[in-house]
Amino acid sequence: MTQIETxxxxxxxxxxxxxxxxxxxxxxxxxxxxxxxxxxxxxDSFDLSRYEITRGNExxxxxxxxxxxxxxxxxxxxxxxxxxxxxxxxxxxxxxxKDSTAKAAGFLAPVLVANLGLxxxxxxxxxxxxxxxxxxxxxxxxxxxxxQSLEAEKQK
Numbered sequence: 001m002t003q004i005e006t007x008x009x010x011x012x013x014x015x016x017x018x019x020x021x022x023x024x025x026x027x028x029x030x031x032x033x034x035x036x037x038x039x040x041x042x043x044d045s046f047d048l049s050r051y052e053i054t055r056g057n058e059x060x061x062x063x064x065x066x067x068x069x070x071x072x073x074x075x076x077x078x079x080x081x082x083x084x085x086x087x088x089x090x091x092x093x094x095x096x097x098k099d100s101t102a103k104a105a106g107f108l109a110p111v112l113v114a115n116l117g118l119x120x121x122x123x124x125x126x127x128x129x130x131x132x133x134x135x136x137x138x139x140x141x142x143x144x145x146x147x148q149s150l151e152a153e154k155q156k
Contacts, residue, residue, distance in 0.1 A: 005106035011128040012102045023125045024064030105131040
């Protein structure tokens with residue numbers, strides 16, 4: 001298992017707000033790296049236990065949520081509208097999602113690094129958020145279809 005897959009295994013356990021907080025904190029950490037500070041955007045330095053949502057970091061959470069909104073849109077463009085991809089990446093993502101959310105996020109993160117220029121730790125968070133959103137939509141659709149089939153059965 002690669003480092004990014006190991007990280008996404010741990011990230012899928014977090015809720016969306018915790019992921020957005022990590023996104024905000026890690027992105028700010030990268031900015032500090034550029035200014036000569038010691039934090040890093042590498043996967044090795046990623047610490048899931050370091051951040052908890054408090055009143056003191058609401059601005060960082062909001063920043064992470066706004067950043068994810070932008071990166072989510074860019075990820076959509078990459079996966080669903082890339083004229084050079086022919087849907088291959090999306091098919092592979094779907095195949096990985098059949099195994100697990102973490103595996104799908106682990107597949108998507110390097111794609112985001114390569115195509116959007118994201119730092120690996122940031123890409124892992126964004127990939128996890130994207131895949132969790134995608135998986136929820138799929139499960140909602142399954143449940144909706146299942147409900148309709150149950151209701152149809154009752155009417156017979």
